[in-house]
Amino acid sequence: MLLIFSLALGSVIASILVGDAKHWREIDWLDVLGEGGSAIAVAIWMLLILGSRPAGRVTDLLMLGLGFIFLAMWQDNLDEFIRIPAEQWWDAWLESVAMPVGIALLTYGLFHWHSEQLSINRQLAKRERLFREHRFIDGLTQLGRADYLKEQLQQHLNSTRPMTLMMVDINEFGSFTRRFGHREGDRLVREIAELLLLNLRQSDLICRYAGDRFALLLPDTQGDAALQLAQEIELSVQHFAFKHSQNGETLYQRISIGLTECRSGDQPAQSIERVNQALLTAQRQHGCFLAA
Numbered sequence: 001m002l003l004i005f006s007l008a009l010g011s012v013i014a015s016i017l018v019g020d021a022k023h024w025r026e027i028d029w030l031d032v033l034g035e036g037g038s039a040i041a042v043a044i045w046m047l048l049i050l051g052s053r054p055a056g057r058v059t060d061l062l063m064l065g066l067g068f069i070f071l072a073m074w075q076d077n078l079d080e081f082i083r084i085p086a087e088q089w090w091d092a093w094l095e096s097v098a099m100p101v102g103i104a105l106l107t108y109g110l111f112h113w114h115s116e117q118l119s120i121n122r123q124l125a126k127r128e129r130l131f132r133e134h135r136f137i138d139g140l141t142q143l144g145r146a147d148y149l150k151e152q153l154q155q156h157l158n159s160t161r162p163m164t165l166m167m168v169d170i171n172e173f174g175s176f177t178r179r180f181g182h183r184e185g186d187r188l189v190r191e192i193a194e195l196l197l198l199n200l201r202q203s204d205l206i207c208r209y210a211g212d213r214f215a216l217l218l219p220d221t222q223g224d225a226a227l228q229l230a231q232e233i234e235l236s237v238q239h240f241a242f243k244h245s246q247n248g249e250t251l252y253q254r255i256s257i258g259l260t261e262c263r264s265g266d267q268p269a270q271s272i273e274r275v276n277q278a279l280l281t282a283q284r285q286h287g288c289f290l291a292a
C-alpha cells in the first residue's frame with residue numbers, strides 16, 4: 001500500500017516537473033469526476049482488503065492488482081490537469097500497461113481467494129449447525145457442549161442408522177496444566193479440538209464433553225471402520241507438534257479413545273456410560289478400545 005501511494009506521489013512530482021499545468025477552461029471536469037472518483041474507490045477497496053484479510057500471498061496479489069489499477073487511473077486523472085510531453089514514455093506506460101497488469105494480478109488473486117474460501121467453507125460447515133444454537137457452545141473451543149451431545153444423541157438414537165460414539169481424552173492433561181499453566185492448557189485443548197475437527201467428515205459431530213474430553217458422533221460408521229478412524233486420530237495427535245507459547249518448546253501429546261456402537265432403543269445416558277467405560281479400558285491399554 002505504502003509502495004503504491006509512494007509511486008502515486010512520485011508520479012505527481014514527476015508530472016509537475018516535466019509537464020505544464022492546463023488552464024482550468026481546458027479541464028474536462030466530467031472526466032476528472034469519473035477517473036478521479038474511480039481511483040478513490042479503488043483506494044478504498046485496498047483499505048478494506050487490508051483491514052479484513054490476514055497477511056499472506058492472496059492479500060499481496062489482491063493489493064498489488066488493485067494497486068496497479070489505482071496507478072493507471074491516477075495517472076489518467078493527472079493528465080486532466082497537467083500536459084505531459086509525448087516523449088515521457090512512463091506516462092503512457094502507467095496509463096496503458098499498469099491497467100492490464102493490475103487486472104491480471106487481481107484475477108489471479110481472486111482465483112486463489114476462491115480456493116481459500118472453499119476450504120474455509122468446508123471447515124465451517126462442520127460447525128454450522130452449532131452457530132444456530134449458541135446456548136450449546138463451549139466458549140473455549142467453540143464446539144458443542146455435553147448437553148448438545150445428549151440432544152443430538154437422542155435424535156440419532158431415534159433413527160435406525162448405525163452410529164458410533166467416540167470419547168477422546170488427552171492423557172495426563174492434569175500434569176500438563178500443573179507444569180505449563182492454565183493458559184497453555186487452554187491452548188492445548190483448543191488446538192487439539194481443531195485437529196480433531198480436521199480429521200472428521202462433514203456428517204460427523206464433535207463436542208467438548210468435559211475439560212480435556214471430547215465426544216465424537218459418527219453416523220453410518222461401525223466396527224473396524226470406526227476403530228480405524230480412531231487410530232488415525234490417535235496418530236495425528238501423536239504427531240502434532242504443539243509449541244509452548246513462551247519458549248517455542250515442542251510438546252508432544254498422547255490421547256486415549258473409547259468407542260461404542262449406539263444401539264437403537266438406547267438412552268443417551270446408556271451410550272455415554274458405555275463409551276466412558278470403553279475409555280477407561282483404552283486409558284489402561286494406552287490406545288483405542290471398542291466396547292463389545
Ligand SMILES: Nc1nc2c(ncn2[C@@H]2O[C@H](COP(=O)(O)OP(=O)(O)OP(=O)(O)O)[C@@H](O)[C@H]2O)c(=O)[nH]1
Nearest residue numbers: 169170171172173174175177182183185186211212
Ligand atoms: N487449562 C485448562 N485446564 C482444565 C480445563 N478443564 C479442566 N482442566 C484441568 O484438567 C485437569 C484434568 O485432570 P484429569 O481429569 O485428572 O485428567 P488427566 O490428567 O488427563 O487424567 P486422565 O484423564 O485420567 O488421563 C485438571 O487439572 C483440571 O483443572 C480447562 O478448560 N482448561
